[in-house]
Amino acid sequence: MRRFFFVSFVLAALVALGAGAWALWWLHQPLPLASPTVDLSIEPGTTPRGVAQTAVESGVVTNPDLLYAWFRFSGQDRQIKAGSYEIEPGTTPRALLQKLVRGEEALRAITMVEGWTFRQVREALGRADQLKPDSRGMSNEALMAALGRPGVLPEGRFFPDTYTYAKGSSDIAVLRRALHAMDKRLDAAWAQRAPGIAVKTPDEALILASIVEKETGRPSDRAEISAVFNNRLRIGMPMQTDPTVIYGMGDAFDGNLRRRDLQTDTPFNTYMRSGLPPTPIAMPGKASLIAAVQPASSKALYFVSRGDGSSHFSSSLDEHNRAVDKYQRGK
Template sequence: MPRLPLTPPRQTGGALRSALMLLMGVALMLAGLAAWWVTRPLPLRGGVAVEFSVEQGSTPRDVARGWVEAGVEDSDWLLFQWFRVSGQARQIRAGSYELPPGSSARDLLRMMVRGDERLATVRLIEGWTFAQWRAELARADGLKPTTSGLSAEEIMVLLERPGVAAEGRFFPDTYAYAKGSTDLAVMRRALHAMEHRLEEAWQQRQANVPLASMEQALILASIVEKETGQADDRALVAGVFANRLRIGMRLQTDPTVIYGLGERFDGNLRKIDLQTDTPYNTYTRAGLPPTPIAMPGKASLLAAVRPADTRALYFVARGDGSSVFSNTLDEHNRAVNRYQRQLRSSTP
């Protein structure tokens, strides 16, 4: 019987090789396209930086879609596939990010995996009160006002310092934060910073400093901060108050009286104000006031615990930010007459 013709093995192998080469070519082309897409600059709406916040619990698909909605003019499906095939999709961190022009999909993923967030800053100024600090936090860009409507006492409870006065407890500095952070989180950092700085200063205190505790050091530092218009005068101002505390002389410092007046102070401190007793009136009461009156900086903290070795008991402002220091009341009165007269004559 006739035999069926067999397909030559050479022809079968050639066709298979051709198919494999075709597939390899297609694969290389796709790989090249993928490499090009991943590394080329992503098109951004308007050609400007795009901001987007990755919320906690967002899926990689949510993240890809969110970037496109925010202004990345590309396929959210392609972005998601890139996140997935990279093997890093589950490593994307929550946070607020800014994608600048010229960034690629690879740059975008790297930024989110590293957690390179776009940070804003808020500044706490030396000598500010807690009320001023809260007002600045309320104005801060992208900071969630979670403490709005709460009293100072309620805030300190949330910060795990119940019964502690809020005044003076936050270290003046510039604090960076990611958009979407809470004001309470920034407060907590400033609180811990002040506690650390106060502890550092207290460890450097002079043996004869007339302060019984870190609390007293913080209170005196806040007074020094408010009484000093020139950095070089801090230790001398602290020296005057230290001398008064040693001999039981009243501090008689206007900033404490003003703080005690609160909203009643209209910018003009009158004789009746100095005579009206409040817990913060250091003309009517001996010793330190019950709490700090402002946020002292590092220099004032150190001045309070390391005051200048001076015999001065008095000082008066020159009007240029500096002060004149006197050992006796007669010297002080002459300085007051001289410089207060100059101030009155220079006032329009």
């Protein structure tokens, strides 16, 4: 009898050791996947057992009870984070749990470029990979209301930057981040404004910054360009800036700005109307925001492109006309 119990104990121990060895081996083996990459979406509040079941249903080929047992045995089952994940070939049970505990979501990115209009932003959102198009079909007015800014026009209100997002995120959520980013950047720039500038409110600074953004060919010219417009605004001289005219033309602009376009009145024609246009004309970046409120110390009232991206600045009309002859007409 004693021999029987001894043999039974040894067999049980061997079975336990074998099971332990197999479990250790399994933890380090790549999980089979039903497709080259498995998308795993874990909703908030999902239990550890539900996570294991969702993983299997999504395409991780294993026993859900075994996966759940591993989660429990690790002691980290309650640390698993909700989110969108990509399970790639070679992922082991151990690596899978680490990914879920660390919250290493599958991220995508969208870049909003300095100088873009809001129309271009919406087009980019529509092309973005794995971004939920919740704003599709919404008017600009409805979209701004959804963002908590009813009655505010969207142009220039979003900060140009690269934004990452989890697969399946809402495009409205991305826009909200860009909106708040511009709020912070504009507030920071306004707090650093120089005394005596022509713009009187943060909104006016944003409008001017958008014009500086569109007029600047060489970054080092931003503050000088801002000085020209500040000087003109200060003395009541029309801003006479082509980008505002082009913006006001909308789809009618075919790439060529003609004399008749400069003589066609729109709210954005700064040749025919004095002062700033009613809204920004594009998204300004940080450098243009700073330039708008910290113009160079200059008496310049005119500038013309040299043709290499830089500009020539003049304080008198005669000097400006000579510069135009030299750089634009080749005289």
